[in-house]
Amino acid sequence: MASAATVQIGHRYGLPVNVYGLSTNSHTLEIQSGYERALNSILPALAGADELSGIGEMAAGVTGSLAQMVVDNDIAASVRRIIKGFEVNDDSLAVDVILNAMEGEHNYLAQRHTIDYLRGGELLYNTLGVRHSFEEWEKSGRVGLAEKAQAKAELILAEHIVPPLDENQNRELEKIIQNAGDDLVKR
16 A cells, blocks of 8 residues: 555656565465565556566565566566456447347357457456366366466576667667766766
């Protein structure tokens, strides 16, 4: 709540506001970390925070976790989806689509309109959550969110290729370094 208040005060004075939304006192990726991060991020986000910091941080910022960064990506996507909200209008209510489905196959989910809305982001399925039955989960080795996040972090580290800077970016970086060096020599 203090972060939400900080957002409101900062915006009152026309300032952009960054708060620690994705934060936890937990020392590991577990339930405490999940609920603290979700609660600590949604309140300031709903208050209009311009940025939420703390991605991957653990133990109140003392340590960090690559797996936690992957989980935070899912949390941030959920927060973004919540902030987006939804419109209520004739198209989103889809009364005519529902009527056609009820007069036909009784299958609203098979309607093009429904598919378009689902693909357009009306529902957000996080990448790490378990979405299948207990039996299927058991057959797949009972892999939980923390294990999935760790595996995804390792995959990203192994496969991600950072694109090189283009010539304009290199020149700009050289200017910044030169100016910083010049400033240091003057002192």
